[in-house]
Amino acid sequence: MRIIVDAMGGDFAPREVVKGAIKALMEFNCEIILVGREEIIKKEMGDFKGKFEIVNADEIITNDESPVKAIRSKKDSSIVKGLTILKEEKGDAFVSAGNTGALMAGGLFILGRLSGIERPAIAVLIPTEKKPVLLLDVGANSDVKPKNLVEFAVMGSEFYKVAMKEKDPKVGILNIGTEEEKGNIVVKSAYALLKEVNNLNFRGNVEARDFFKGDFDVVVCDGFTGNIFLKTIEGFGKFLFDKMKLEIKKSFTYSVGGLLLKPALKRIKDSLDYSEYGGAILLGLDKVLVKCHGSSDSKAIFNGIRAALNFVENDITSKMKEALSGLKEVKD
Amino acid sequence: MRIIVDAMGGDFAPREVVKGAIKALMEFNCEIILVGREEIIKKEMGDFKGKFEIVNADEIITNDESPVKAIRSKKDSSIVKGLTILKEEKGDAFVSAGNTGALMAGGLFILGRLSGIERPAIAVLIPTEKKPVLLLDVGANSDVKPKNLVEFAVMGSEFYKVAMKEKDPKVGILNIGTEEEKGNIVVKSAYALLKEVNNLNFRGNVEARDFFKGDFDVVVCDGFTGNIFLKTIEGFGKFLFDKMKLEIKKSFTYSVGGLLLKPALKRIKDSLDYSEYGGAILLGLDKVLVKCHGSSDSKAIFNGIRAALNFVENDITSKMKEALSGLKEVKD
Numbered sequence: 001m002r003i004i005v006d007a008m009g010g011d012f013a014p015r016e017v018v019k020g021a022i023k024a025l026m027e028f029n030c031e032i033i034l035v036g037r038e039e040i041i042k043k044e045m046g047d048f049k050g051k052f053e054i055v056n057a058d059e060i061i062t063n064d065e066s067p068v069k070a071i072r073s074k075k076d077s078s079i080v081k082g083l084t085i086l087k088e089e090k091g092d093a094f095v096s097a098g099n100t101g102a103l104m105a106g107g108l109f110i111l112g113r114l115s116g117i118e119r120p121a122i123a124v125l126i127p128t129e130k131k132p133v134l135l136l137d138v139g140a141n142s143d144v145k146p147k148n149l150v151e152f153a154v155m156g157s158e159f160y161k162v163a164m165k166e167k168d169p170k171v172g173i174l175n176i177g178t179e180e181e182k183g184n185i186v187v188k189s190a191y192a193l194l195k196e197v198n199n200l201n202f203r204g205n206v207e208a209r210d211f212f213k214g215d216f217d218v219v220v221c222d223g224f225t226g227n228i229f230l231k232t233i234e235g236f237g238k239f240l241f242d243k244m245k246l247e248i249k250k251s252f253t254y255s256v257g258g259l260l261l262k263p264a265l266k267r268i269k270d271s272l273d274y275s276e277y278g279g280a281i282l283l284g285l286d287k288v289l290v291k292c293h294g295s296s297d298s299k300a301i302f303n304g305i306r307a308a309l310n311f312v313e314n315d316i317t318s319k320m321k322e323a324l325s326g327l328k329e330v331k332d
Numbered sequence: 333m334r335i336i337v338d339a340m341g342g343d344f345a346p347r348e349v350v351k352g353a354i355k356a357l358m359e360f361n362c363e364i365i366l367v368g369r370e371e372i373i374k375k376e377m378g379d380f381k382g383k384f385e386i387v388n389a390d391e392i393i394t395n396d397e398s399p400v401k402a403i404r405s406k407k408d409s410s411i412v413k414g415l416t417i418l419k420e421e422k423g424d425a426f427v428s429a430g431n432t433g434a435l436m437a438g439g440l441f442i443l444g445r446l447s448g449i450e451r452p453a454i455a456v457l458i459p460t461e462k463k464p465v466l467l468l469d470v471g472a473n474s475d476v477k478p479k480n481l482v483e484f485a486v487m488g489s490e491f492y493k494v495a496m497k498e499k500d501p502k503v504g505i506l507n508i509g510t511e512e513e514k515g516n517i518v519v520k521s522a523y524a525l526l527k528e529v530n531n532l533n534f535r536g537n538v539e540a541r542d543f544f545k546g547d548f549d550v551v552v553c554d555g556f557t558g559n560i561f562l563k564t565i566e567g568f569g570k571f572l573f574d575k576m577k578l579e580i581k582k583s584f585t586y587s588v589g590g591l592l593l594k595p596a597l598k599r600i601k602d603s604l605d606y607s608e609y610g611g612a613i614l615l616g617l618d619k620v621l622v623k624c625h626g627s628s629d630s631k632a633i634f635n636g637i638r639a640a641l642n643f644v645e646n647d648i649t650s651k652m653k654e655a656l657s658g659l660k661e662v663k664d
Contacts, residue, residue, distance in 0.1 A: 224557070244596070
């Protein structure tokens with residue numbers, strides 16, 4: 001298998017990307033194509049020069065650029081080039097820690113949508129009491145129709161089967177109550193549609209409060225709600241840990257307590273890091289595309305490559321197409 | 333001033349409610365009318381029998397009842413009776429820890445909306461790094477129009493002035509990015525409307541991640557998003573503290589560390605308890621109505637009464653009416 005890696009994407013590119021790619025090359029039976037500024041990439045390679053194919057791309061799309069504009073104007077960027085050679089089947093998957101919006105926009109322009117999908121989605125695996133739960137959409141679609149949530153549910157379920165080796169993932173809607181009549185117009189209609197989908201283990205609504213119990217495997221929502229959910233976790237987690245640090249400084253006893261607990265607290269913090277699980281996934285494009293967190297270190301890139309290999313090996317794209325072909329036509 | 337208190341509302345009613353009311357009676361210069369089953373209330377009063385007026389109400393609306401149905405069928409409930417005597421101006425405000433939906437539905441039927449308000453909202457004060465931030469709506473309106481968010485902003489701002497003694501509260505929209513063009517259709521239109529409102533310190537979008545920095549005073553959103561935000565904090569907070577407990581049990585060193593830190597951790601937990609700030613507030617009804625958390629103890633009830641007194645003293649209802657009267661007509 002051949003994995004295309006965006007060497008210029010992410011806050012610590014190209015160094016951490018190349019390090020992650022080297023690790024993956026040593027561990028897995030695969031080829032890696034690095035896309036980006038050749039001379040800079042080569043400097044980071046050390047003894048591994050010649051072990052990678054490099055496709056030169058002089059431009060970089062940064063995180064503060066408008067996605068659509070960047071994709072249109074920067075034809076020689078690592079994202080556009082990477083997606084283009086993926087489309088040309090020079091590789092089996094594309095891994096990038098770059099601008100998520102640009103990856104989604106570029107994926108739509110260059111790769112196209114999976115047949116049966118109107119709106120691709122961004123998914124993340126979120127740690128819970130029992131297991132990581134897949135949440136989607138977390139930002140690609142601020143406004144959705146009920147049938148889009150059905151597409152998310154089917155894609156998410158197929159993804160979960162392959163990524164988490166779960167036979168029959170439990171699917172739910174993120175909502176403000178568990179009863180069928182709860183929520184806004186979109187989730188209420190989506191509930192009615194999801195009940196009728198064959199081969200989908202739909203289990204109803206899940207409240208944000210109960211999400212962390214991990215009783216569901218896949219939870220769907222519009223991209224606005226999902227993004228709020230995700231960023232709330234991030235912000236609140238940071239707020240809590242900062243508060244703890246402040247408290248610990250307040251007395252000698254506390255600081256001793258804090259010192260003793262330090263490794264445990266660090267372990268908790270690390271376990272909340274969702275880059276651990278291979279990065280966010282763009283679902284609904286006609287190829288495998290793995291998005292790593294913008295602040296990815298080499299470990300996160302390595303995990304992204306590992307995830308990409310798993311998806312290609314299990315032919316996740318075909319599986320999704322098949323599951324989606326079984327959906328009934330729904331009018332908007 | 334006379335505060336009407338729902339003696340039957342909340343998980344620990346009537347005992348904790350009566351205890352809270354007694355505390356308030358001792359501390360503040362006010363009268364309190366307790367509404368509920370007279371004989372039970374009297375049993376909880378101890379030496380304070382005769383110090384309160386009691387209005388008998390035989391029925392109780394529980395938390396799992398459908399709000400609208402309950403309000404219609406239980407005319408002799410503490411909520412319906414309490415709201416009715418508030419409407420009749422036998423008291424200046426109503427404090428209840430009962431069914432939020434029923435309070436909102438009853439408030440709409442019996443008290444009516446504040447002039448200038450299409451959709452009343454539920455607001456809560458959420459602790460952040462700098463100060464408590466008012467978030468609304470957190471559940472009354474799952475679907476909103478842009479102009480409703482404007483109403484929330486104006487009501488929230490007036491509320492914050494009185495409740496938090498802040499002269500010119502900074503108002504923001506809860507969103508998935510800070511730029512004006514970010515978000516779903518509703519928040520984008522609301523942004524354009526809010527920019528034009530006079531006498532409102534509108535400062536743009538605030539990301540969920542940055543909410544806890546406390547740079548804004550009032551943050552508006554639809555009730556679906558707000559409820560997800562609130563329940564995410566609740567669920568994630570519990571998840572983190574449970575994880576910590578598990579880690580602490582893992583070794584002797586950790587358990588010593590945990591023991592030393594226990595008071596600090598408890599203080600953090602307590603500081604996150606939003607009942608501390610006087611309970612949730614129903615804004616947009618034509619009287620002062622304070623909703624306490626369902627699990628309110630006597631302290632929370634006491635705080636709710638204190639908040640109600642402050643709102644009446646400052647004539648918050650008139651202030652909101654005035655601010656709302658300045659809004660331009662917006663077509664739906």
